[in-house]
Amino acid sequence: MVDLNDIAVFAAVAQFESFSRAARALGMPVSTVSRKVTALEEKLGVTLIQRTTRKLSLTAQGRAYYAECSEPLKQLHDAERVLSETQRKPEGLLRITVPVTLGQPPFFDFLSAFLKKYPEIEVDLLVSNMFIDLVAENIDVAIRFGELRDSSLVAQRIGKSTHFLVAAPEYLDRYGTPSRPDELSGHRCVLVNVRNNEAEWRLVNGDESASLHVTGSVSVHDIQSASAMTERGHGIGRLPPIFCDSLLLSGKLVRVLPGWSAPDVFVHAVYPTRRFLPSRLQVFLQELKGWRGPAWQSLR
Incomplete structure (x- = not known):
């Protein structure tokens, strides 16, 4: 199979009508340019460029081949440029789960x-509490929030969350009103x-800590419900700042x-890979780390 790099080198030589100018444009030695064109000719079984000591010229086959391959090469270049710009410019669809x-x-x-x-x-x-692949x-x-299950993912720590006791x-x-834990x-x-409306709560106060068994008449499965029932006087709750x-x-x-x-x-902000992050994800992570909202405290 013909090497696409060899075709690109031949196209540059045909465009500049010079091995040396093509070599400068491509950033490679003239000898390498000449070798790649020769390799392409051998693969195709035709002479594409007529070489003399004073100048070079395309053969009839060379002109026909250049005419056919120059446009696809331009399209490939344009596609590469678009991808590169997409990586640099914050645009496109960003899929987020929280x-x-x-x-x-x-x-x-x-x-x-x-x-x-x-x-x-x-x-x-x-918005879901399901563990999503x-x-x-x-x-x-x-x-x-909390412990991460999948170590194959990239995790960037963006803050810490604290649950307060409220009623x-x-x-x-x-x-x-209780005066001690x-x-x-x-x-x-x-x-x-929890099960059976009972739980083990661990509390901290600086260097002090306390572990205790607590019970209640209300057990729920999400923080939003816990906030609603605490607000309505059904007990003491442990809520994050965003809910209280x-x-x-x-x-x-x-x-x-x-x-x-x-x-x-x-x-943590968790994402599949650290390589070639699109700009839209990079700026989202930057904004997220700088957010001073009530969902978590900054680590700074």
Whole structure:
């Protein structure tokens, strides 16, 4: 099979009508250019270029061959240029998946601002707690909280998330406010993803830590439901800032044991490969790391 590189070298020689000028344009020695043209002629079994000591000229076969191959070579060059520009310019479709925890107004505000800043980028957003195979589903990037399952993916740490203890004033008026972590065992707690409405909670306060058994009358399967039931006075909940900041500001929730919280959970942007990242993904990762929203705290 004919080597495409040899064809490209021949086309350059035909265009410049000179081995030396073609060599300069291609950035290779004249001897290499001559050798590649000779190899092409031997493969084709025809003489493409008539060489003399003073000049070169295309044979009839050479002119016909150049006429046929110059346009396809130009199309290949254009295709390469388009791909290169796509890599450099933030544009095209960006497929993102985030957990339900992020499916809230603050993140949508961030995403909206991102799209306005880069109007040639389109976004396909999937909000789901399902573990999605990024490669199989052609996902560009996933935001994931906590431990990562797939070590073959590239993970960029973008922040850490903390869950605070909060309760509605209605609940605290009725059942009292705990002053120590061990008092939580005697309180109703709103629990997430547990069996038999009981759980083991670990709390930290600087260098101090506490592990305790808690129970509750309400168990749910997502943070949004936990926030709703905590706000309605059904117990003490552990909520991330994105689900409790506005409620704390409005007085619908108050902090319980303010110095204590759940241990930090790291947040990662996960994507299939670190090679040849398209510009649209690069700028998204940059904006994500710089976001000062309530979903997580910056690592800086």
